[in-house]
Amino acid sequence: METSKLKQELVKLLGKDKVLTEDLDLMYYSYDSSFLTKLEPSQPNAVVFPKSTEDVQKVVEFAYANQINIVPRGAGTGETGGCIAVQGGIVLDLSTWNEIIEIDVKNMQVIVSPGVIHAELNNELAKHNLFFPPDPGSSMMCTVGGMVANNASGLRAVKYWATEPYILGLEVVMPNGDVIITGGMKARCIKNVSGINLTKLMVGSEGILGVVTRIRLRCFPKPKARGIAMAVFDNLDDAPEAVMDVYQAGILPSGIEILDSSAIKAVNDFKPEIKLPDAEAILLFEVDGNPPSVEYEGQVIREVTGQRARSVEWATEPKRMAELWEGRSVTAAASARVRPDGSRIFAGEDISVPISRVADTLRALRDLADQHGIQIVNYGHIGDGNVHTAPVINPEIPEEVEKVIKFVDEVHLLAIEMNGSTTGEHGVGAVRRPYAELEHGKAVEYMRKIKAAFDPAGIMNPGKVF
Amino acid sequence: MEFKKLPPVKDQLMKCVRCGKCRSVCPVFAEVGIETTAPRGHVFMVQMLRDGKVEPTNEVYERLGQCLLCETCSVNCPSGIDVHELNAAARSYIYENNPSAGKELLFDTLWTRPGMLRSSARVMSTVQKLGLQTLARKTGLTKILPGDLKEAEQMMDNIPSKSARSSLSEINPALGKKKYTVGYFLGCGTDLFNPSVATATVDVLTRNGCEVIIPKDMKCCGLPHIANGKMETAQKLAAHNIKVFKAYDLDYIVTDCASCSSALSRKNMEFLFAGLKIEDEALALSEKVMDLTVFLINVLDIRLPEDKTAPKIRVTYHDPCHLANAQLIKNQPREVLRRIPGVELVEMKAANTCCGGSGTYSTTHYEMSMKILDKKMDNAMATGAEIVATCCPSCMMQLNYGCKRNNWDIEVLHPVELLSRYYRNN
Ligand SMILES: Cc1cc2nc3c(=O)[nH]c(=O)nc-3n(C[C@H](O)[C@H](O)[C@H](O)COP(=O)(O)OP(=O)(O)OC[C@H]3O[C@@H](n4cnc5c(N)ncnc54)[C@H](O)[C@@H]3O)c2cc1C
Ligand code: SF4
Ligand code: SF4
Numbered sequence: 001m002e003t004s005k006l007k008q009e010l011v012k013l014l015g016k017d018k019v020l021t022e023d024l025d026l027m028y029y030s031y032d033s034s035f036l037t038k039l040e041p042s043q044p045n046a047v048v049f050p051k052s053t054e055d056v057q058k059v060v061e062f063a064y065a066n067q068i069n070i071v072p073r074g075a076g077t078g079e080t081g082g083c084i085a086v087q088g089g090i091v092l093d094l095s096t097w098n099e100i101i102e103i104d105v106k107n108m109q110v111i112v113s114p115g116v117i118h119a120e121l122n123n124e125l126a127k128h129n130l131f132f133p134p135d136p137g138s139s140m141m142c143t144v145g146g147m148v149a150n151n152a153s154g155l156r157a158v159k160y161w162a163t164e165p166y167i168l169g170l171e172v173v174m175p176n177g178d179v180i181i182t183g184g185m186k187a188r189c190i191k192n193v194s195g196i197n198l199t200k201l202m203v204g205s206e207g208i209l210g211v212v213t214r215i216r217l218r219c220f221p222k223p224k225a226r227g228i229a230m231a232v233f234d235n236l237d238d239a240p241e242a243v244m245d246v247y248q249a250g251i252l253p254s255g256i257e258i259l260d261s262s263a264i265k266a267v268n269d270f271k272p273e274i275k276l277p278d279a280e281a282i283l284l285f286e287v288d289g290n291p292p293s294v295e296y297e298g299q300v301i302r303e304v305t306g307q308r309a310r311s312v313e314w315a316t317e318p319k320r321m322a323e324l325w326e327g328r329s330v331t332a333a334a335s336a337r338v339r340p341d342g343s344r345i346f347a348g349e350d351i352s353v354p355i356s357r358v359a360d361t362l363r364a365l366r367d368l369a370d371q372h373g374i375q376i377v378n379y380g381h382i383g384d385g386n387v388h389t390a391p392v393i394n395p396e397i398p399e400e401v402e403k404v405i406k407f408v409d410e411v412h413l414l415a416i417e418m419n420g421s422t423t424g425e426h427g428v429g430a431v432r433r434p435y436a437e438l439e440h441g442k443a444v445e446y447m448r449k450i451k452a453a454f455d456p457a458g459i460m461n462p463g464k465v466f
Numbered sequence: 467m468e469f470k471k472l473p474p475v476k477d478q479l480m481k482c483v484r485c486g487k488c489r490s491v492c493p494v495f496a497e498v499g500i501e502t503t504a505p506r507g508h509v510f511m512v513q514m515l516r517d518g519k520v521e522p523t524n525e526v527y528e529r530l531g532q533c534l535l536c537e538t539c540s541v542n543c544p545s546g547i548d549v550h551e552l553n554a555a556a557r558s559y560i561y562e563n564n565p566s567a568g569k570e571l572l573f574d575t576l577w578t579r580p581g582m583l584r585s586s587a588r589v590m591s592t593v594q595k596l597g598l599q600t601l602a603r604k605t606g607l608t609k610i611l612p613g614d615l616k617e618a619e620q621m622m623d624n625i626p627s628k629s630a631r632s633s634l635s636e637i638n639p640a641l642g643k644k645k646y647t648v649g650y651f652l653g654c655g656t657d658l659f660n661p662s663v664a665t666a667t668v669d670v671l672t673r674n675g676c677e678v679i680i681p682k683d684m685k686c687c688g689l690p691h692i693a694n695g696k697m698e699t700a701q702k703l704a705a706h707n708i709k710v711f712k713a714y715d716l717d718y719i720v721t722d723c724a725s726c727s728s729a730l731s732r733k734n735m736e737f738l739f740a741g742l743k744i745e746d747e748a749l750a751l752s753e754k755v756m757d758l759t760v761f762l763i764n765v766l767d768i769r770l771p772e773d774k775t776a777p778k779i780r781v782t783y784h785d786p787c788h789l790a791n792a793q794l795i796k797n798q799p800r801e802v803l804r805r806i807p808g809v810e811l812v813e814m815k816a817a818n819t820c821c822g823g824s825g826t827y828s829t830t831h832y833e834m835s836m837k838i839l840d841k842k843m844d845n846a847m848a849t850g851a852e853i854v855a856t857c858c859p860s861c862m863m864q865l866n867y868g869c870k871r872n873n874w875d876i877e878v879l880h881p882v883e884l885l886s887r888y889y890r891n892n
Contacts, residue, residue, distance in 0.1 A: 020502075076484075
């Protein structure tokens with residue numbers, strides 16, 4: 001459809017304040033946090049800002065009738081090009097629709113529109129001593145809708161797991177404009193095995209099966225106490241071993257994070273006041289719960305990791321804990337600091353391997369990086385085997401880009417070889433699509449069939465996942 | 467120098483990982499919510515400009531102009547990108563290539579002077595915020611400033627008729643035993659718009675054993691000139707000020723204006739005088755310069771006697787961007803307030819979010835500016851404070867305007883004014 005006509009139609013549906021069609025404005029919607037879109041930005045034909053289910057429905061019905069692609073978008077912090085109109089179409093920017101519709105304290109659940117920012121939701125829930133546990137590093141900026149679509153998880157996945165178990169029900173605008181509610185029309189219950197679990201199917205479907213317009217999610221009581229142990233290792237291999245030791249000692253921390261020497265440098269450059277010690281690796285263990293159990297678990301972690309670590313620091317003082325944890329949460333982007341003329345890129349950044357093979361994987365990653373002559377920073381959620389590798393290159397030098405593309409491919413293949421997955425939490429999007437057959441084999445056929453059943457016109461976020 | 471080769475453009479653009487952290491802190495984005503106003507969006511657009519994917523048009527300028535240059539994004543960027551400098555540089559580059567863009571600003575050659583970018587961007591933001599026209603007229607800078615800005619001036623309807631300088635002496639002896647001789651760099655903003663701040667500064671310093679010298683011949687700090695490419699004038703002004711201050715045997719030089727302190731900073735002195743004979747003297751001067759509240763806490767360590775009978779007064783503090791973001795000074799102004807008997811410091815939500823900038827920003831983006839201001843006022847009012855304290859002349863003006871808009875009858879004061887008031891009442 002011609003731009004002027006498209007604009008006219010969309011403005012008719014939503015009003016002019018909710019529609020962008022100027023070329024210059026559309027350019028800003030050609031990227032997310034992925035390296036792919038830095039190299040190959042693709043801009044949509046229009047961007048709309050729905051603020052209600054009806055708004056979404058009107059646009060989807062129109063797109064369906066005219067065979068125009070629809071691409072849902074949250075905050076654009078995804079690292080896979082998931083929210084990018086790689087085959088053109090209308091981007092639905094849902095981030096301005098950010099209402100906390102209801103906090104049902106008694107039933108420990110909350111209903112939100114898709115654009116609510118994760119950290120803002122938790123700030124509100126905290127007023128009721130509740131929290132929504134999955135906590136991506138992008139908490140301050142990503143939307144709950146984006147988390148649902150990507151089944152995001154984060155630093156505390158070891159104990160609290162990902163977004164999926166917290167989603168009790170969804171309202172979804174289907175690719176033909178139908179509106180459905182999963183998890184029961186009137187349900188407010190927590191346990192529910194009635195019917196085929198469409199909620200589970202939608203969570204993590206990366207916007208290719210429908211647009212999530214309302215989310216009912218479960219909250220947990222906010223733990224009363226926290227503690228963080230920082231164990232410092234002179235030998236990288238000891239770190240994954242120490243993680244096993246802690247599990248063997250009967251402790252399930254809420255998070256276990258690893259920073260290798262390059263990540264330590266990056267954090268110290270960025271926030272010197274955190275004062276991380278120089279080492280081959282640092283493990284951060286977080287435990288939470290009631291005060292005596294936190295003290296007890298902290299004590300055990302100190303004893304157990306102390307057998308391998310050079311030193312162990314145990315902090316329960318809020319300021320120090322915040323510093324240690326902040327050190328970890330800023331690593332993602334602070335990685336760029338390891339090379340003055342370089343930039344960290346989000347590519348090959350999210351492999352997941354069995355916990356027992358984390359040490360081998362870290363070593364293999366270093367070897368691969370050496371082979372390709374690329375500097376990398378390793379950090380991640382070691383407690384569940386999710387390793388974030390940050391290649392640091394100068395993206396303006398074509399030879400470096402070429403090298404890193406090869407490196408990233410080998411990183412993904414390494415993950416599969418290690419009996420892992422190319423992505424632990426960020427998703428597939430446009431970036432990891434090529435590995436679908438290799439990872440899932442015949443199952444991809446069934447994924448395609450599901451997609452076709454939901455979206456026969458093939459307009460919902462095409463070019464993603466498989 | 468080519469735009470492409472300008473250090474931040476050359477070195478920083480590629481560092482943006484588009485993580486979006488800056489989206490979560492930008493006051494303009496918080497209101498608009500569209501990627502075209504996100505700091506990350508500005509970085510992207512500067513890159514498009516550099517790569518020739520867009521032309522230096524009015525449209526590009528307009529998008530980049532949706533920015534207060536408050537530096538919040540820059541201090542929060544994990545990749546260390548000075549987003550506001552990139553934005554300022556790009557705008558001035560567009561202006562140079564296309565003078566029909568950027569009518570409200572003037573820094574046509576800013577981008578060609580990399581060493582000055584930081585402070586120039588800061589001045590540019592002050593200009594946006596204050597509507598420097600009036601200031602310019604009063605300081606005789608009119609020739610280098612742009613055309614008429616009526617709207618901005620309308621906002622500044624309560625400029626005091628008497629400047630601070632006209633009522634203060636050059637030499638103000640210490641009361642009691644003298645501890646330090648302090649030069650007071652009286653900035654134009656304080657002098658013309660907030661003379662009572664200057665009076666309070668002198669009062670507090672003298673009471674605390676400082677002999678305060680306000681050199682008669684002191685001239686403008688020169689930042690507007692530098693920013694406008696009038697390098698020679700800036701050098702002359704700085705050299706003049708160096709000479710003037712050097713004539714006294716000063717232990718410190720204090721200023722309550724963030725722009726002045728950046729003009730007098732080591733970095734700027736190096737820029738102006740590198741390799742010249744005067745360089746050493748210039749650097750020696752910059753070593754002595756300090757923000758007033760930092761001086762009161764770190765050097766004087768002012769202590770007031772415990773006074774349980776002091777009337778209680780609720781005060782909330784607004785962080786000026788040029789102090790909190792540009793110089794990371796947040797604690798000392800609050801500490802000054804905490805040390806005043808009777809003061810109950812109540813933190814407002816988002817104290818370090820920009821107040822929205824009136825002046826030229828609001829002439830070009832009036833609605834946005836007012837939305838940001840009103841949010842600031844909501845947060846301030848929610849504290850139930852009787853006084854809003856802040857350390858920047860242009861913030862004071864903006865907050866006063868906010869009070870007027872919201873029919874909130876309270877005072878906006880510099881912490882030093884409250885301190886002086888306490889001394890005078892006891
Ligand atoms: C610095 C940084 C740290 C990060 N840390 C983590 C981490 O620890 N854990 C983690 O899991 N991820 C992490 N991420 C990745 C990213 O933040 C998450 O995937 C997040 O959930 C994406 O949310 P978003 O709102 O930005 O979504 P977007 O990027 O806008 O979209 C992501 C996907 O969701 C789809 N989508 C968005 N909204 C809807 C909707 N309402 N209905 C249907 N589909 C929708 C889009 O089409 C797209 O496929 C990080 C990213 C960055 C930049
Ligand atoms: S915070 Fe910095 S790196 Fe992240 S998107 Fe903003 S400018 Fe880019
Ligand atoms: S300088 Fe301030 S207004 Fe401008 S983009 Fe950054 S945070 Fe936003």
